[in-house]
Amino acid sequence: MNGTVASTGDRAGSVAVVTGGGRGFGKSFGEALAAEGAHAVLVDRDGAEAEAAAAAIRAAGGSATGYAGDVTDEARMAAIMAEAAAAQGGIDLLINNAGLHSDEYSQPIAAMGVAKVRRLFDVNVMGTVIATLAAKPYMAGRAGANIVNISSSAAHMGGTAYGTSKLAVAGLTITFARELAPEGIRVNAISPGLILTDTIRNELPEATKVRVKAMQYLDAFGEEADIVEAMLFLSSARARFVTGETLRVTGGMAAGI
Template sequence: MGDWSGKTAVVTGGGRGFGKAFGAALAAEGAHAVLVDIDGAVAEAAAAEIRAAGGAATGLGGDVTDEARMNEVMAQAAAVAGGIDFLINNAGLHSDEYGQPIFKMGLAKVRRLFEVNVMGVVCCTLAAVPHMRGRPGASVVNISSSAAHMHGSAYGDSKLAVAGLTITFARELAPDGIRVNAISPGLMLTETIAAELPPETKARVKAMQLLAEDGKEGHIVDAMMFLTSSKAAFITGETLRVTGGMAAGV
């Protein structure tokens, strides 16, 4: 029995990018991965890939800001093995469209950005935690961003709030034995980022790294596996930067 075998992990934004990779890594270690995505078809396709590889997974459609749907999703996840062990709050808006100056985006887009990136974390944590209490090793991992430490964008501000919520939830859930941590990825060449970020932006951001290597999904997966493992049993309320040294230069 390892840290993940026989356990249930809910991964939001689980249909693509980091979320899909998180689900595959957790399932490879014996967890049942419940992938939740606003795009139900990609969530189900990602779960089917895991099952084809011999793992256990369920794909569910749902918006992380929809309280009633998240309550249903968490209840469905908890029914697999009597509760939820891990919640990975990964779903987030970070496309070029949501990375613009506030005056360019306008109120509706900024509101949606905060609704998904910030309130989505609150909504899913409130829905999942009643199913996590009393589960040894239970933990939450939130996905923030290196943009949170650089300041100067609404996207970064939404991710700064995620780092703040990580500390607040760590305090509130410590009495239940639930650890809460976050990861701040730097520039990671997921499919979305590789396809849509202009080469000059990629080069400019990469020049801020200390390490020459490209950031990859695997780097963030390793950090998530560490934070959900017993090796991180004494770590809570922290945001781990995985940026190739980017934040060190800011």
């Protein structure tokens, strides 16, 4: 995050909860939202990372708090949402970003085994359900309230349990868009393609990066900022008539009807 955060930005007075907020996309989402004046509530299994990310936002002049919480823990998520809403006056935005996504979860289902597949779906799918239901009472009726889920280009390409879990997230986006519309809550999702986060830069073999880029229409690598910008659009008043949609940010890799 660059510079000092003003309290008069486009999101001044709003409250944004980001799961998986201690690192990666989640941390960047929190920084970007705080830069526009929102109070960022960062939730992560690693409470120390969540608090460190929140502290960095505060040091830059923004407003943020960090919480330790696993999205599969229904009671803990309910408690976090209640506490954050009580402290800040409600919740305006929920970003369901927490998820399992390493190579470990992109293996054949038979090789992964039932326990690992169950854990994958507990976090990626049920975690989205649990966090959404926990936040709903504090979002209902608030002008501009909305939810952004994080799916994946793997959802549109098939072939892995991880991709199937993210396809379920895209499906939940449609379901919750319908169910929460009477409460005035929009629900959308983002499907990132190959994005050169620090982890991907360091861990993904160069040959794999080149192979995936060759599947895209655009001859460029995606950057974390591309996903942040998509989030800022979908969660803003500029997207007031957009709900139930999954925005593919893939350079064309996952394009299709």
